[in-house]
Amino acid sequence: xxxxxxxxxxxxxxxxxxxxxxxxxxxxxxxxxxxxxxxxxxxxxxxxxxxxxxxxxxxxxxxxxxxxxxxxxxxxxxxxxxxxxxxxxxxxxxxxxxxxxxxxxxxxxxxxxxxxxxxxxxx
Amino acid sequence: xxxxxxxxxxxxxxxxxxxxxxxxxxxxxxxxxxxxxxxxxxxxxxxxxxxxxxxxxxxxxxxxxxxxxxxxxxxxxxxxxxxxxxxxxxxxxxxxxxxxxxxxxxxxxxxxxxxxxxxxxxxxxxxxxxxxxxxxxxxxxxxxxxxxxxxxxxxxxxxxxxxxxxxxxxxxxxxxxxxxxxxxxxxxxxxxxxxxxxxxxxxxxxxxxxxxxxxxxxxxxxxxxxxxxxxxxxxxxxxxxxxxxxxxxxxxxxxxxxxxxxxxxxxxxxxxxxxxxxxxxxxxxxxxxxxxxxxxxxxxxxxxxxxxxxxxxxxxxxxxxxxxxxxxxxxxxxxxxxxxxxxxxxxxxxxxxxxxxxxxxxxxxxxxxxxxxxxxxxxxxxxxxxxxxxxxxxxxxxxxxxxxxxxxxxxxxxxxxxxxxxxxxxxxxxxxxxxxxxxxxxxxxxxxxxxxxxxxxxxxxxxxxxxxxxxxxxxxxxxxxxxxxxxxxxxxxxxxxxxxxxxxxxxxxxxxxxxxxxxxxxxxxxxxxxxxxxxxxxxxxxxxxxxxxxxxxxxxxxxxxxxxxxxxxxxxxxxxxxxxxxxxxxxxxxxxxxxxxxxxxxxxxxxxxxxxxxxxxxxxxxxxxxxxxxxxxxxxxxxxxxxxxxxx
Numbered sequence: 196x197x198x199x200x201x202x203x204x205x206x207x208x209x210x211x212x213x214x215x216x217x218x219x220x221x222x223x224x225x226x227x228x229x230x231x232x233x234x235x236x237x238x239x240x241x242x243x244x245x246x247x248x249x250x251x252x253x254x255x256x257x258x259x260x261x262x263x264x265x266x267x268x269x270x271x272x273x274x275x276x277x278x279x280x281x282x283x284x285x286x287x288x289x290x291x292x293x294x295x296x297x298x299x300x301x302x303x304x305x306x307x308x309x310x311x312x313x314x315x316x317x318x
Numbered sequence: 319x320x321x322x323x324x325x326x327x328x329x330x331x332x333x334x335x336x337x338x339x340x341x342x343x344x345x346x347x348x349x350x351x352x353x354x355x356x357x358x359x360x361x362x363x364x365x366x367x368x369x370x371x372x373x374x375x376x377x378x379x380x381x382x383x384x385x386x387x388x389x390x391x392x393x394x395x396x397x398x399x400x401x402x403x404x405x406x407x408x409x410x411x412x413x414x415x416x417x418x419x420x421x422x423x424x425x426x427x428x429x430x431x432x433x434x435x436x437x438x439x440x441x442x443x444x445x446x447x448x449x450x451x452x453x454x455x456x457x458x459x460x461x462x463x464x465x466x467x468x469x470x471x472x473x474x475x476x477x478x479x480x481x482x483x484x485x486x487x488x489x490x491x492x493x494x495x496x497x498x499x500x501x502x503x504x505x506x507x508x509x510x511x512x513x514x515x516x517x518x519x520x521x522x523x524x525x526x527x528x529x530x531x532x533x534x535x536x537x538x539x540x541x542x543x544x545x546x547x548x549x550x551x552x553x554x555x556x557x558x559x560x561x562x563x564x565x566x567x568x569x570x571x572x573x574x575x576x577x578x579x580x581x582x583x584x585x586x587x588x589x590x591x592x593x594x595x596x597x598x599x600x601x602x603x604x605x606x607x608x609x610x611x612x613x614x615x616x617x618x619x620x621x622x623x624x625x626x627x628x629x630x631x632x633x634x635x636x637x638x639x640x641x642x643x644x645x646x647x648x649x650x651x652x653x654x655x656x657x658x659x660x661x662x663x664x665x666x667x668x669x670x671x672x673x674x675x676x677x678x679x680x681x682x683x684x685x686x687x688x689x690x691x692x693x694x695x696x697x698x699x700x701x702x703x704x705x706x707x708x709x710x711x712x713x714x715x716x717x718x719x720x721x722x723x724x725x726x727x728x729x730x731x732x733x734x735x736x737x738x739x740x741x742x743x744x745x746x747x748x749x750x751x752x753x754x755x756x757x758x759x760x761x762x763x764x765x766x767x768x769x770x771x772x773x774x775x776x777x778x779x780x781x782x783x784x785x786x787x788x789x790x791x792x793x794x795x796x797x798x799x800x801x802x803x804x805x806x807x808x809x810x811x812x813x814x815x816x817x818x819x820x821x822x823x824x825x826x827x828x829x830x831x832x833x834x835x836x837x838x839x840x841x842x843x844x845x846x847x848x849x850x851x852x853x854x855x856x857x858x859x860x861x862x863x864x865x866x867x868x869x870x871x872x873x874x875x876x877x878x879x880x881x882x883x884x885x886x887x888x889x890x891x892x893x894x895x896x897x898x899x900x901x902x903x904x905x906x907x908x909x910x911x912x913x914x915x916x917x918x919x920x921x922x923x924x925x926x927x928x929x930x931x932x933x934x935x936x937x938x939x940x941x942x943x944x945x946x947x948x949x950x951x952x953x954x955x956x957x958x959x960x961x962x963x964x965x966x
Contacts, residue, residue: 300759
């Protein structure tokens with residue numbers, strides 16, 4: 196079973212995305228802050244990470260860069276969650292090493308397909 | 319000493335007489351040789367001084383007669399002459415017994431000095447006089463005759479010269495007898511008056527000048543000896559003449575007037591020229607002095623004349639402006655500019671200059687003027703004077719400056735307002751994104767969880783509960799659609815417009831076929847006018863057309879045979895596109911409300927929709943500089959017309 200780390204501060208959003216992931220056969224780990232997300236990523240070595248870019252303690256791209264510089268190296272897929280209003284940031288996020296992005300708020304009917312698409316493209 | 323003077327010229331005679339009398343001599347004067355001989359016999363003078371050429375009896379004859387007279391032979395006889403220098407004359411004079419032969423100098427003083435020496439010699443008996451009677455030999459007489467004829471020739475030649483001068487003078491000359499009849503008139507004279515010389519001879523000159531004017535000339539001549547003046551006359555043809563006249567009398571040796579000489583100059587042309595000059599001076603005065611435009615006339619020396627308007631403009635009196643240079647009167651910042659312009663004129667680069675500059679008034683305040691200047695030159699190109707005209711444009715310049723300031727302020731305000739609007743717009747956009755995202759996020763939750771409820775726990779729910787959950791889901795979906803429309807509406811403001819040729823007919827056809835696919839069971843006739851091409855943003859126009867055709871399709875849903883038309887007409891010079899259906903229509907009185915967001919004229923249950931579509935269409939039309947309106951009646955269809963700011 197693939198292990199996924201979700202870094203998201205909003206508990207409702209966290210519940211919804213983890214529900215959808217679990218329902219589709221993923222094992223989930225949850226981190227409500229950027230700091231905890233980095234710690235878990237280094238400790239648990241998940242198969243991929245879903246990262247909310249708007250976090251209360253640090254900028255999502257800082258989290259992204261920190262993980263990419265860490266010993267778990269650049270191989271791990273990181274999927275950013277961005278709102279349409281932040282669309283200008285997407286190119287920057289891709290340049291900073293994120294694997295793909297999904298739009299926030301997530302579409303329950305299509306989000307799993309999107310995630311599989313991003314992971315599949317990479318593989 | 320008693321001295322006899324024989325001299326026919328009255329002036330010379332009087333000069334000699336007065337000077338010798340002044341030196342203390344007794345002077346006897348004679349006007350010719352015969353007169354002199356009689357007076358010599360009567361008065362027995364100590365010295366005889368004689369001219370050679372004289373009427374009645376000349377000097378040589380007088381000398382011969384004196385020396386033949388026993389009682390007078392011993393008196394010294396002295397010749398003088400101014401007109402002839404011939405050694406033969408001198409020899410003749412001496413052989414006739416004359417004591418001296420004096421060549422008369424032009425200057426009377428020198429003649430008097432020479433004469434004084436002769437008188438001294440006479441007193442001291444140093445003058446030789448013949449002891450016996452003088453014999454007049456044939457040879458000498460012949461000499462005498464030839465000498466005379468030579469002198470006559472000389473006189474004739476002189477007269478000829480005078481006659482030539484008289485005849486050819488450009489001045490009209492006329493000699494009158496004492497009665498005022500013309501004795502001689504020259505060609506110029508004839509020309510002025512239009513008479514021939516012959517016609518004039520013997521005529522009274524009063525016929526030419528009038529009795530009274532001629533009488534005035536005579537009076538002046540009697541009183542002053544000469545006349546100078548202007549007079550009008552009349553030519554033979556009756557043309558009035560303006561004449562400058564000089565007149566003087568000719569007197570005989572006794573001082574009696576024998577004739578009058580009149581010199582005429584035709585002043586008509588000069589008078590005309592003077593009149594023209596006066597006229598142009600008057601004009602000049604009119605244009606210069608009395609002009610309401612400031613004017614100045616400046617000589618190359620810097621001497622300047624200005625008119626009253628100029629003085630007023632600068633607040634000086636004419637006296638105060640005297641001696642002020644233009645540099646002193648010019649605003650310091652404009653001196654260089656003015657100098658450059660003047661040099662353009664002086665160099666001949668341009669004939670006239672015009673520029674705006676500032677002068678300084680007496681009170682130091684600046685005056686803006688519109689300056690026109692030209693440089694007059696003489697025929698050789700030498701500068702004569704500058705003529706300058708100045709119009710006070712201070713008010714205009716102030717008004718312009720004020721307008722510039724106002725414009726700048728206005729622009730500033732517009733910029734500020736635009737910036738404020740831009741900021742407000744961006745805030746509004748951010749707000750509407752944020753609202754639609756934040757609204758959508760829980761909505762997605764509701765949707766997902768209610769679906770989870772049905773799928774995971776469906777078995778625990780009864781039929782009614784499942785219906786309720788389905789309701790929850792469909793309501794969530796409706797809200798989702800609403801949010802999508804809102805999002806689209808706010809995106810419109812953000813999207814840049816890319817104007818290109820857009821084939822509206824093709825767009826409409828594509829939309830129509832999509833619509834038909836969604837409801838294959840319906841009988842809908844689409845009538846699309848071919849070849850409608852507009853200038854606009856293809857993406858935005860597609861959204862607008864989609865909304866309009868969607869509406870037409872939707873609201874004609876209850877017609878068994880729906881008919882939807884897309885076409886174009888013209889109104890007030892503009893292209894008007896329209897979408898017409900034969901559907902439900904609406905109350906025309908409510909048409910104004912159609913385009914507001916969330917305004918609906920029909921129940922959602924009857925015709926589903928969010929109430930945003932027409933608001934989007936209106937916004938797109940406005941972004942193209944056009945307008946949109948609707949005409950409809952209940953149950954009789956609706957027509958939506960719009961323009962895109964194109965002239966037809």
